[in-house]
Amino acid sequence: MKKKSTQTNMHPTIFEEKKVRRTWYNEKWYFVITDIVQILTDSKDAQGYIKDMRRRDPELSTGWGQIATPLTVETKGGVQKMNCADLEGIFRIIQSIPSPKAEPFKRWLAKVGKERIDEISNPELAVNRAKEIYDKKGYPKEWVDKRMRGIAVRNTLTDEWKERGVSKGFEYAILTDEIYKATFDKSTKEYMDYKNLDKKAGDNLRDHMGDIELILTMLGEATTTKITSEKDSRGLDDLKRDAMVGGGVAGRTRKDIEIQTGKKVTSRDNFKNQKSLKGGGRER
Numbered sequence: 001m002k003k004k005s006t007q008t009n010m011h012p013t014i015f016e017e018k019k020v021r022r023t024w025y026n027e028k029w030y031f032v033i034t035d036i037v038q039i040l041t042d043s044k045d046a047q048g049y050i051k052d053m054r055r056r057d058p059e060l061s062t063g064w065g066q067i068a069t070p071l072t073v074e075t076k077g078g079v080q081k082m083n084c085a086d087l088e089g090i091f092r093i094i095q096s097i098p099s100p101k102a103e104p105f106k107r108w109l110a111k112v113g114k115e116r117i118d119e120i121s122n123p124e125l126a127v128n129r130a131k132e133i134y135d136k137k138g139y140p141k142e143w144v145d146k147r148m149r150g151i152a153v154r155n156t157l158t159d160e161w162k163e164r165g166v167s168k169g170f171e172y173a174i175l176t177d178e179i180y181k182a183t184f185d186k187s188t189k190e191y192m193d194y195k196n197l198d199k200k201a202g203d204n205l206r207d208h209m210g211d212i213e214l215i216l217t218m219l220g221e222a223t224t225t226k227i228t229s230e231k232d233s234r235g236l237d238d239l240k241r242d243a244m245v246g247g248g249v250a251g252r253t254r255k256d257i258e259i260q261t262g263k264k265v266t267s268r269d270n271f272k273n274q275k276s277l278k279g280g281g282r283e284r
Contacts, residue, residue, distance in 0.1 A: 182247025
């Protein structure tokens, strides 16, 4: 039986401080063609450059339908379909672009493509790579350890949701909102606004939480997983109730901490406006 095509992991990578959007599709990375053309040519009109390039290279133009695959990616205007290509297709495009960046870019592409394959066969590599990224960004080791644990807790929860009839994306967001609201009295959007974060700019809320915020998020999600498993809940409505109850456990813990310390746990601090997120953060 033919394996169903799936697309996951819509997130960018970086080449010389420039963003290259990519998505995992049919067991390999696909890269947004216009991002790559823009990097190699410094063109302000990547689409125009591609049209000219195809006119100059009839062979490339003839095979364009096999090279370019429309896939869903994040844009400033939201999620849209854009032409993407796998490594083989990108290498073919690069052949038609005279650029001094071509060779280092090809080496970088090969490395990025191999990383995902390695991570699938050995998940520990993905964890180590994530740790390296956070370390380079200047996060304290203690914070990184909590963030890695939080990712594991989150993955366990989403695996549970997937098995119980919930679709990725919008429905995951609904359930996560219930946990956040019960834990912090804020929806995801409200929490992002509170910390002055921008989803369209690629900001991740949890990357800007302090220690206690991360721990409470883990508590809410781990409790939700436990409740869902014990009750054998199915469908979005039942899972929403579980998320509210699980988040409520974390919410009561938050309130107790605030009573004992006399300080709010939630903080407007984010990693953009301070060198370290160590500690619970401070209210501004």
